Amino acid sequence: MKVVCIGSGNVATHFVHALKSSGAELVQIWSKTPLHAQRLASEVDAIAITALEDISLTADLYLVSVKDDAIAGIVATLQDVQGLVVHTSGATAIDVFPDSMHAYGVLYPLQTFSRTKALDFNQVPLCLEAKNEKLLEQLKAIAKQLSPLVYEVSSDQRKILHLAAVFACNFVNHLYGMGQQIVEENNLGFEILRPLILETALKVQHALPGDVQTGPAIRKDEQTLIKHKALLAGHPELQDIYETLSNSIKKTH
Amino acid sequence: MKVVCIGSGNVATHFVHALKSSGAELVQIWSKTPLHAQRLASEVDAIAITALEDISLTADLYLVSVKDDAIAGIVATLQDVQGLVVHTSGATAIDVFPDSMHAYGVLYPLQTFSRTKALDFNQVPLCLEAKNEKLLEQLKAIAKQLSPLVYEVSSDQRKILHLAAVFACNFVNHLYGMGQQIVEENNLGFEILRPLILETALKVQHALPGDVQTGPAIRKDEQTLIKHKALLAGHPELQDIYETLSNSIKKTH
Numbered sequence: 001m002k003v004v005c006i007g008s009g010n011v012a013t014h015f016v017h018a019l020k021s022s023g024a025e026l027v028q029i030w031s032k033t034p035l036h037a038q039r040l041a042s043e044v045d046a047i048a049i050t051a052l053e054d055i056s057l058t059a060d061l062y063l064v065s066v067k068d069d070a071i072a073g074i075v076a077t078l079q080d081v082q083g084l085v086v087h088t089s090g091a092t093a094i095d096v097f098p099d100s101m102h103a104y105g106v107l108y109p110l111q112t113f114s115r116t117k118a119l120d121f122n123q124v125p126l127c128l129e130a131k132n133e134k135l136l137e138q139l140k141a142i143a144k145q146l147s148p149l150v151y152e153v154s155s156d157q158r159k160i161l162h163l164a165a166v167f168a169c170n171f172v173n174h175l176y177g178m179g180q181q182i183v184e185e186n187n188l189g190f191e192i193l194r195p196l197i198l199e200t201a202l203k204v205q206h207a208l209p210g211d212v213q214t215g216p217a218i219r220k221d222e223q224t225l226i227k228h229k230a231l232l233a234g235h236p237e238l239q240d241i242y243e244t245l246s247n248s249i250k251k252t253h
Numbered sequence: 254m255k256v257v258c259i260g261s262g263n264v265a266t267h268f269v270h271a272l273k274s275s276g277a278e279l280v281q282i283w284s285k286t287p288l289h290a291q292r293l294a295s296e297v298d299a300i301a302i303t304a305l306e307d308i309s310l311t312a313d314l315y316l317v318s319v320k321d322d323a324i325a326g327i328v329a330t331l332q333d334v335q336g337l338v339v340h341t342s343g344a345t346a347i348d349v350f351p352d353s354m355h356a357y358g359v360l361y362p363l364q365t366f367s368r369t370k371a372l373d374f375n376q377v378p379l380c381l382e383a384k385n386e387k388l389l390e391q392l393k394a395i396a397k398q399l400s401p402l403v404y405e406v407s408s409d410q411r412k413i414l415h416l417a418a419v420f421a422c423n424f425v426n427h428l429y430g431m432g433q434q435i436v437e438e439n440n441l442g443f444e445i446l447r448p449l450i451l452e453t454a455l456k457v458q459h460a461l462p463g464d465v466q467t468g469p470a471i472r473k474d475e476q477t478l479i480k481h482k483a484l485l486a487g488h489p490e491l492q493d494i495y496e497t498l499s500n501s502i503k504k505t506h
Contacts (some may be wrong), residue, residue: 068477091477112444112452112467117459123448136440151445160439163481168432168446169453171466171498172425177462177505179421186413192363192404193421195376199365200422201454205447206370209430215364215423224321224344228416237501244497245424248490252430 001142002083004028005046006074007065008036010113011088013043015063015146018121020044022145027056035202045225052077059083061105061142072096084130084138090162093155094129107140108153110161112169121146127161128154136145190202210252217249254395255336257281257308258299259327260318263287263366264341266296268399271374273297275398280309286295305330310337314395316360320487325349330358331357337383337391343415347382358383358392361411365422374399380406380414433506463505 001024005016006029013102020026026046029093049055052074055062064074074238075097077142078085086107087096106244108127113119125142128150130136136152143150153161176197176243180190203212216224225246254277258269273279279299284290290301302308308315308331315338317327323465324340328350331338339360340349350357354374361380366372375471379396381403383389389405396403406414434441456465478499485492 007298040347053396091480111449112456114456114460114465117456119452123452125445125448127445128330133387147450149445150439153441157441159480160435161445163484164432164435164446165449166468166481166495167428167435169449170466170470170502171494172428172450172453173457173462174498174505175425175428175464175468175501176457179417180462182413182417182420186410188406188410188414189406190457190461192378192380192402192414193417195402196364196418196422197425197457198454199372200425201451203365203367203370204426204429204443204450207367208443209426209433212367213423213426213430215419217423217425226411227344228419231412231416237504241424241497241501242419245427248494249423249427250344251490252427 001062002027002056003026003061003063004030004059004083005063006030006052006055006078007063008033008040009065010115011109012063013115014113014119014121014124015065015107015109016040016044016046018124019061019063020144021121024061024145025033027059028054030055055081057081061086063088068092069075072144075101084135084142086139090127090158090165090217094131095155095161097131101131103131103135105135106155106158107139107143108158108161110165112165122148125149125151127151127158129153129155129158178241182238194199213249213253215249217246218253220250235253254278254314255280255309255312256316257312257336258316258318259305259308259331260316261282261286261293262318263368264362265316265318266293266368267366267372267374267377268318268341268360268362269293269297269299271377271399272314272316274374277314277398280312281307283308293362308334310334314339316341321345328354337388337395339392343380343411344419346412347384348438350363350384354384356384356388358388359411360392360396361406361413363418364419369405375401376491378402378404379402380411382406382408382411386478431494435491466502466506468502470499471506473503 026044029041029046037075041048064087084103086105106129116206124147160218256277279297282294282299294301313336317340337356339358359382363378377400
């Protein structure tokens with residue numbers, strides 16, 4: 001399978017390496033920044049290009065992994081390619097592809113990627129959508145080479161997943177940050193919280209969050225809630241978040 | 254080392270097994286509920302007792318692992334014991350012990366314990382405090398048999414840790430639950446979020462949360478923020494939390 005990758009960010013980088021490992025041939029890596037294209041291309045023996053006109057027309061898969069607002073522009077330049085064109089965006093509907101294109105789809109990885117941290121692609125849920133059933137089967141075959149976690153997800157569902165990920169990843173990380181702030185202001189290091197953070201995530205790998213909720217709010221332990229709010233007296237913002245989330249836990253359970 | 258455990262809940266259970274594994278002799282397990290005392294005692298070849306008067310006076314360590322508001326009452330009955338008496342509570346100051354007692358301290362595990370999920374005690378930070386320096390050294394020696402993660406933590410710092418744990422564990426789990434609610438209402442299963450949840454926790458094991466924050470709020474991606482709030486139109490409470498946490502991320506970064 002010959003692959004062209006348009007983009008050189010975190011998601012593109014992880015996909016390109018996973019594709020290479022699965023036996024695909026990376027023919028070209030495009031980035032508007034020559035250094036970025038060259039860096040990633042050199043890692044997977046591909047050719048670095050910076051002009052969209054130089055994109056090969058004969059690859060089997062075109063992976064468009066660029067900022068959301070750049071997808072439509074890129075796609076417009078890929079009208080004449082023979083292979084399957086997919087984007088990797090959670091927030092972009094499939095109708096970003098013009099109907100005139102013959103083979104397109106979406107390959108959205110529901111995961112958080114870091115440039116510096118290696119990640120087992122077996123742990124990346126891949127959410128698929130395609131122009132038609134035949135192309136979906138084709139995309140599914142490609143996806144299964146990369147990860148066992150393959151899901152059919154509509155554009156509307158994908159938007160929802162993107163939103164759920166904000167709660168389960170972005171907001172969660174921000175709460176870790178508040179934990180960090182609280183301990184550091186009291187001469188303790190963030191490392192003391194790390195095992196708790198990891199165990200909290202491990203717990204819901206085999207249970208549902210609602211079944212393992214703990215803490216003063218679910219116990220309706222008003223004394224502790226009052227004490228905690230008093231400890232946050234110097235931080236009206238943390239106090240507000242403490243109150244909002246505690247009330248939400250009480251209402252939910 | 255001879256140990257008496259007062260209490261039979263999650264924390265007591267995990268401590269008792271860890272102590273047994275480290276070579277300690279569990280002599281008695283107390284619970285006011287006979288069945289609970291018997292269950293845990295039978296697991297570690299101890300004697301189950303339900304009357305505080307039956308507690309042996311000659312153990313080396315008395316582990317008081319009961320509800321916060323029961324600690325003072327239990328401690329009052331342990332005035333005459335010879336060994337070191339410790340409680341395991343995050344929210345209870347060391348002054349719950351009367352000065353007249355000769356050997357007391359705190360052994361607070363900063364971790365979330367489930368009855369059903371095994372947990373490597375090597376991943377449990379143990380926060381220590383004691384009546385005096387000599388007893389602290391004695392407690393440290395005991396703690397190091399159980400976990401390499403041993404910290405000296407004052408009563409004030411311990412309260413802070415308990416508060417930080419609400420953010421990093423209880424609130425985080427509640428956010429997982431909101432993610433669950435959002436996906437399930439759209440005919441997707443919670444399992445699709447599990448790899449993301451785990452990776453989010455793994456990421457901060459070697460980084461600081463502030464350095465790995467991602468998402469629309471930190472990018473100041475107002476278009477996505479507006480779209481997400483619209484998707485939550487039917488859930489004013491989730492909308493409120495979305496807004497509160499997004500604003501907090503924007504302010505922090």
